[in-house]
Amino acid sequence: MWFDAVGDLVRVALVGTAAYAALVAVLRLSGKRTLAKLNAFDLVVTVALGSTLATILLSADVAWTEGVLALVLLVALQLVVAQATTRVPALRRLVTAAPTLLLHEGRVLEDVLRRQRVSTDELRQAVRASGSGSLADVGAVVLESDGSLSVVPLAALGDSSALADLPGRDAVGRPDGRP
Incomplete structure (x- = not known):
């Protein structure tokens, strides 16, 4: 039956x-x-928004105002959590994954790649996409909290202060002895 x-x-x-x-x-x-x-966390909210919209569209049991209230509630909760995580670092660690250093000054951190389930091929692809042809020319590759890979050229690494919040960064160190 069509309808x-x-x-x-x-x-x-x-x-x-x-x-x-x-x-x-x-x-x-x-x-x-x-x-x-x-x-x-954002993915869960996005899926919930899509599911709510589908329910509003297809269920005659859900009034439009109830559906819109559900949409507003989901977005409001997402905003509250986003605001709270910017103010409370412990809550941010609970809700959002920490970025992870995968390569430092041309050296691939193999054990970290395995733990993060990132292949060497994916790492090389990100380096190539950044315009670099050599891992030795790369200062850092970071697996960001959203799953993307950030590539910092060695020439742009500077004092590495952009890497300061990365867990395990201190263990890597620098060849010149600086942290």
């Missing part, structure tokens, strides 16, 4: 359009952080 009643199709079209407009408005009001690269 039960024309009224159901009209409801999906009208409520779907209104729910979509409400979701876009809520996301625009919530700011760029809601749509940033996804860490695990």
Whole structure:
């Protein structure tokens, strides 16, 4: 059967359009952080938003206002957690994965690659994508909390202060003895 009643199709079209407009408005009001690269927490919120929108669209048992309230609640909770994690480092560590150093001054940290389930091929791909043809020309490769790989050329490494928050960085050290 293609559909039960024309009224159901009209409801999906009208409520779907209104729910979509409400979701876009809520996301625009919530700011760029809601749509940033996804860490695990952001992914959960995004999936929940999609699931809520689908429920609003397809379930006649959910009123539009209830659905929009659910969307606003999810985004508001995401904003509260984002604000709290910027103020409380322990909460940030609980909600967001820490970035991890995978390569330091041309040296691949094999044990870290294994623990983080990143292949040497993926590491090399990120280095090539950064425009470098040699691992020896790379100061650092970092697996970021959102799963992306950041590549810092050796010439741009400077005092390594951008790597200061990375767990295990002190163990790597520098050839000149500086931390």
